[in-house]
Amino acid sequence: MVANNLLIRNANVLDVVEGSYTQADIRIDDGMITEVGSSLGAAESAREIDAGGKFVLPGLIDAHVHVTAATADLGSLSSWSPSYVAFQAGRLMGDMLDRGFTTVRDASGADFGLHDAQAEGLVRGPRLFFCGKALSQTGGHGDSRARGTALFDSHQCCAGLGRIADGVDAVRAATRDELRKGAHHIKVMASGGVASPTDRIDSTQYSLDELHAIVEEAEAANRYVTAHAYTAKAINRSLEAGIRGIEHGNLLDDETVSLFRKHDAFLVPTLVTYWSLQEEGREFGLGQSNWEKVATVLDAGRRGLELAVRGGVNIVYGSDLLGGMQRHQAREFQIRAEVQPTIDVIRSATVTAAKLLQREGELGVVAPGAHGDLLILDADPVDDISILAESRIGTVVQAGRVVLEK
Incomplete structure (x- = not known):
């Protein structure tokens, strides 16, 4: 048969x-x-x-996962054996498939090896769209070093989620390198975040010249850029630079909604991750200082989603869970349905997500x-x-x- x-x-x-x-x-x-x-x-x-x-x-399609993030202590990943991380990723991907997610978009960490293994049937899991490693400025959301750590190893076989590139020439080279390795999209850290040790959530990251250069290189390869961004300022400058997708977007405002519509861009909220980080983050490796950042974005996420829904923004399903918290992946449906009509939540995980992935x-x-x-x-x-x-x-x-x- x-x-x-x-x-x-x-x-x-x-x-x-x-x-x-x-x-x-x-x-x-x-x-x-x-x-x-x-x-x-x-x-x-x-x-x-x-x-x-x-x-x-x-x-179903989940457009924001980290299949290699088997712990919430993201800084420790780079010290793990790549083969061990691959086995952890295989387990996490199989669980995703059992929840009905037949396609996922990895938002940093997965590489061409996991993509090829799934496509060839070596790993049981969703069809995988990957960006490789996210681009981060020094001290940005993709820089996992503590203040006293000097060296950063962004070798492709290390299991970290980010790579550091500073300056227009450096971000061009980094973008081209991820595209060379088969990236379906490019991820850039355009603001501070919860899991990074040395930045503030309300910081903006990368200059406009750097953002424009990253977008130009991705578009030259018929790919697109998505950005980690929380505040309205960080989101708005990303959209104006030509970035097509915004991850999280918790602190958006009315101007942001207008820019989403103007550029036909996509918002990928990840509300379930803040709920789970607050409830279980420390149990799964999130440090105390990082855990204390969660409250800043937790309540704002729902308000941001409500504003985006009223404004007619393209909204896509995402979970962004780490470590053992990934078992809550499908709970995002319930959280979204408190704000969106149920059919729109389903669309966010099917037809709208496919449009973001350029697979309509x-x-x-x-x-x-x-x-x-x-x-x-x-x-x-x-x-x-x-x-x-x-x-x-x-x-x-x-x-x-x-x-x-x-």
Whole structure:
């Protein structure tokens, strides 16, 4: 039997764009959806599944993960054996797949090795889009050194999440280097953060000349740049520099919303990570001084999301969890649904995320020409988002293969 030929009959298929269901069969040939309609015939040797009227969604997309972050003590990663980190990443990726995330975008840490291993079936996990290492200025959010540490090793085999590059020439070279290694996007640290030891959350990082240079190099390679940014000032200068995605964005303002719309840019809130860091961060390796930063952005995140929703910003699903807290990945659905309509939360993890990834029509939809990534659920998640938030998923299909069946 060819493992990625599949026919699903009698499915209640969610059109995430329209927000409505249609009774249909779904045919997948060689891992791709070829037909969605009534009374379809199966390809020879295809497996058949009778959905019996159950609810079928596209596979989910999490656009902000760190598959190598097996601890919240990010500064310690660079001292770990790369092979040990790879095994940890494989475990974390397998867990993500079991939650229904058939595609993820890694926001620094993963490399071409993990991407290739997943694509070749050596690692069980979501399809992986990666940026390699995030670009950081000295003393920025990607600089994991304590104040008394002088050297920083950004060798590709070290398991850290960032690399330091200062000055226009240096950031051009660093961007080109990550693109050389196959990066699907470039990540830049444009403000301070919670997990970094020496910067303030309200700092802006990188000059405008440096940001413009990074964007220019990425666009020359037909790739895009996404930025870690919390404050309105940091976000606004990033958007004006041509950066396409903003990670977190907790402290955005009305001007920020206008800039998102002007540039058709994307916001990737990660509210669940602040909740989990406050509740469990120290247990999983987050230092006390870093833990104390969490309160600054925790409450602001919900207010920022509310402002973005009212302003019609492109909003994408992200979790950004670290270490053992990654088990809360799907809880972001529940948090978002307190602000957004449920169908919009689902769109953020499907069709809108696919647009950010530059994979419209290929991911996030159940339609001919898309990858055969599907979830089969016993209940309607549009009516009850806890179905997704609690990962109550009966069957997960990835590229036409049944990878989870309960």
